[in-house]
Amino acid sequence: MTESIEFETMAKPSPEELLGFYERQKHRTTCVRGKLQRMMDNTFCFVTARRNGELIGLARGVTDGLWGRLAECKLDPAFQGPACITRTDGRIEHDSAGIAAEMARRVIDALVDYGVERIDALAYGTEVDFCEELGFHQMRGVVAMALKADDFATLPQASSSVAVM
Numbered sequence: 364m365t366e367s368i369e370f371e372t373m374a375k376p377s378p379e380e381l382l383g384f385y386e387r388q389k390h391r392t393t394c395v396r397g398k399l400q401r402m403m404d405n406t407f408c409f410v411t412a413r414r415n416g417e418l419i420g421l422a423r424g425v426t427d428g429l430w431g432r433l434a435e436c437k438l439d440p441a442f443q444g445p446a447c448i449t450r451t452d453g454r455i456e457h458d459s460a461g462i463a464a465e466m467a468r469r470v471i472d473a474l475v476d477y478g479v480e481r482i483d484a485l486a487y488g489t490e491v492d493f494c495e496e497l498g499f500h501q502m503r504g505v506v507a508m509a510l511k512a513d514d515f516a517t518l519p520q521a522s523s524s525v526a527v528m
Contacts, residue, residue, distance in 0.1 A: 408473040410466040422466035431474035433484040438463040
């Protein structure tokens with residue numbers, strides 16, 4: 364199957380194409396074009412996988428110059444093989460043709476070539492196996508945490524006694 368797949372590194376899809384891909388995967392994301400564009404602008408490396416011109420997978424890498432992150436690796440479940448069961452969010456459940464692995468490796472290569480000292484990834488469920496196959500290791504003692512936009516209003520306010528320089 365990979366012989367009919369075209370990979371492109373640094374080829375950013377348009378926000379509309381990206382949103383269409385996310386919608387087909389039932390991936391919860393913003394539909395605000397400006398936010399998608401900002402996310403794309405702040406992405407260091409994009410890798411896309413296409414079949415007959417259609418976007419079927421993407422991977423993104425971000426970096427601050429020191430640390431990198433495999434921020435996203437999504438593949439249309441139709442291209443993951445028969446072991447893909449839940450078909451949720453474009454998450455990698457199975458990668459029988461190696462399409463997702465190829466996209467991820469290209470992002471990792473770009474980050475390494477840039478000189479990052481460490482690359483992190485967050486994995487959900489079966490993505491743990493996928494990341495381990497790429498060489499990632501589970502970090503002991505680390506707890507993934509998130510702060511969602513809905514929670515911003517309930518954050519404690521900064522103390523007014525703190526001097527800002």
